[in-house]
Amino acid sequence: MAGNVSSPSTTVTGRALSLVAAFDEDHRRLTLTELATRAGLPVPTAHRLLAELVEWGALARDPRGSYVIGRRLWDLGMLAPVQRGLRDVASPYLHDLYGATHATVHLAVRDDLSALYLDRLAGHTSVPVVSTVGSRLPLHATGVGKVLLAHSSEQVVQEALARLERVTPYTVTQPGRLRRQLEQVRHDGYAVTREEMSLGACSLAVPVVSRERVVAALGIVVPSLESSQVRLVAALQVAARGIARSLGSADDPRATP
Amino acid sequence: MAGNVSSPSTTVTGRALSLVAAFDEDHRRLTLTELATRAGLPVPTAHRLLAELVEWGALARDPRGSYVIGRRLWDLGMLAPVQRGLRDVASPYLHDLYGATHATVHLAVRDDLSALYLDRLAGHTSVPVVSTVGSRLPLHATGVGKVLLAHSSEQVVQEALARLERVTPYTVTQPGRLRRQLEQVRHDGYAVTREEMSLGACSLAVPVVSRERVVAALGIVVPSLESSQVRLVAALQVAARGIARSLGSADDPRATP
DNA sequence: CCGATCCTTCCGGTCAGTGGAAGAGGTGTC
DNA sequence: GACACCTCTTCCACTGACCGGAAGGATCGG
Known part of the structure; x- marks a missing residue:
């Protein structure tokens, strides 16, 4: 999995951007040659553009x-x-939610076909969690993802169902089964996952509904769901309603769904 | 205060960047003409470059x-x-600190002559606070700022002292007085401000010391300091030591002070 | 309806960007 | 010490991508 040699954009700006785009979660430090390769540019060209980007502080x-x-x-x-x-x-x-549950708390929105984590709140002793703020995870294997997907357009659902990658042995990869789960999520008002994204981690999530639209999903990650599920869902819903209420008042409607 | 018509950079990348740079804390939404003006570019040129930046998602x-x-x-x-x-x-x-104090909590580093807020944690009922994550505030009028300044080089201190802007009636603007306060901060191990940045807000801050260097400052903002100051400082120091300890282990030394 | 303002598209001349080639610095091998 | 091999940096003549004036839409208000 060496290089996603992107289309060697012909415009200068495009090239500069492709250099910046070479960075991702797994590549936060890159050398000149790596960058040139990943951006599909000759080394000297990359070098010159990089110098400019560095001078500017990008x-x-x-x-x-x-x-x-x-x-x-x-x-x-x-x-x-x-x-x-x-x-x-x-x-x-x-924060309140963390106080009430002591679980890792997530706020996510849908961005294209992934769940984009806007915020995360973890304690010292939390379950190992893959997400970090700004990262994306698949919609079908996470609690927040299922919530977001359950309230997305049919077109999005179809695209998402078309590529259900397996992450753990418990990941739901059968489109029919996931569809039924989404139906369930809409009915129950919350989503559940059990070790579908990472072993030893289960999650619960609820939608944040503002102006009758699902604007985000709020979720928590816990080691197991055992008996406390009802209480946790209640806590989630309280928080989600609080957020929705605060959003409704005193905020302009420049959503970017 | 219309346009900071930046030097009309001759390189394409530079021009594209100058468009992006036109955004700041007070200008998060800009129209084409505004952007063109602020970047010092002809409208059609700006338009073309912007189209590219938009297509790319910047x-x-x-x-x-x-x-x-x-x-x-x-x-x-x-x-x-x-x-x-x-x-x-x-x-x-x-988090712990918020739990212990229920005050707005800040983590900041020094960036040039300002305190750069890396993280902020606020409750519902917190004192009105100006900072947001990513914003910069002056070093001389905030708790974290004073801590950072107190542990900076003489050169930085001199530059900072050279321009002590008044923010509230209580802002310290006399270089001599601030110097004495910095001395006090080094001696006590924590900094105090009383309504120096915004009225009705006092702050306490302590340094985070890792590998014998001050790598950040940790602060809280409260409505008043009255009697609880000792307890608050203790809580701050516990947190700061905790951070330092976690930093010391399992982390590579790529600091960017 | 007409003028003012802002946004968008067009297109030929020109000059900035391109990238091969060569040099500089570093590191490992025999 | 000499060589091979690597990545980074500088140079410079050619050329095609970018520039921006001009013109055409779109929108608003009077």
């Missing part, structure tokens, strides 16, 4: 000379309206 | 046609090593 060089994402991009990223209102509003509720 | 267009920072930049920003290890490690401790 990228930075670590002590070893490798390239990393720079502080300026981080700054700018924080300005993104990516549900910024949502994130700000939700923060205290995530 | 920017996005809101329902009204204005431009905003796109989701992809947010993503990428989250990958920035801007103290990412620090942020991840600190998160649970910030």
Whole structure:
């Protein structure tokens, strides 16, 4: 799985961007040659563009000379309206929820065919969890993902069902079965997963409904569901309603679903 | 205060970047003409470049046609090593601290002459606080700022002292007085501010010391300090030591101070 | 209806960007 | 010490991608 040699974009901006795009969750430090390869550019060209990006602060060089994402991009990223209102509003509720459950708490929205984690809140002793803020996980294997999918258009559902990757032995990979689960989620008002994304981790999630639209999903990850499920769902719903209420008041409707 | 018509960078990448740079905390939504002006570019040129940036996802267009920072930049920003290890490690401790104090909790590092807020944790009922994650506040008027300044090089201190802007009637603007306070901070091991940044908000902050270097500052904002100050400082120090301990283990030394 | 303002598209000239080639620095091998 | 091999950096002449004035839409308000 060496290089996703992207289409060698002919425009300059495109090329510069393809260099930046070479970074991802698993590639936070890249060398010149790696970048050139991944962006599908000749080394000297990459070098020149990178120099510019570094000068501007989009990228930075670590002590070893490798390239990393720079502080300026981080700054700018924080300005993104990516549900910024949502994130700000939700923060205290995530918190309450953590206080009530001591489970890892997640806030996610759907972005294309993945669940995009807007915020995460984990304690010291939480179950090992794969997600980090800004990361994406598949819709079919996570609690928040199922909630989001359950309230998506038929077209999205079809696309998602078309590629159900197996992650653990318990991942649901049969379209029919998942469809029934989604129906269940809509009926129950919450979603459940049991070790479908990572072993030893179960999750519960509920939708956050504002102006009659599902704007996000709120979920928690716990080692097991045993008896406490009812209580946890109740806590989730309280938090979700709180978020929705805060969203409804004093917030402009610039959603970006 | 219309346009900071930046030097009309001659390179294409530079121009594209100058468009992105036109966004800041106070300008999260910009129209084509605004962008063109702020970036110092002709409208058609700006238009073309913007189209590319939008297609790529660096920017996005809101329902009204204005431009905003796109989701992809947010993503990428989250990958920035801007103290990412620090942020991840600190998160649970910030939490504990909130649980113990129910005050707004801040984690900040020094970036040039400002305090850069890496993380913030606020409850429902917290004091009104200006900071948001990713924002910068002056070093001389905040608790975390004073801590960071107290442990900075003489050169930085001098530059900071050279421009002590007044924010509230209580902001310390006399260099001599601030110097004495910094001395006090080093001696006591914590910093105090009383309504120096915003009225009705006092703050306490302590340094996070890892490998004998001050790598960050941890602070809380409360309505008043009255009697509980000793307890609060103790809680802060516990958290700071916890973070430092977690940092010391299992983390590589790619600091970016 | 007409003028003002902002957004979008077009297209030929030109100059910035391109990338092969060569040099510099570093590291491992015999 | 010399060689092979690697990645990074600089150079520079050619060329085709970008530039931006001009013109055409779209929208709004009077």
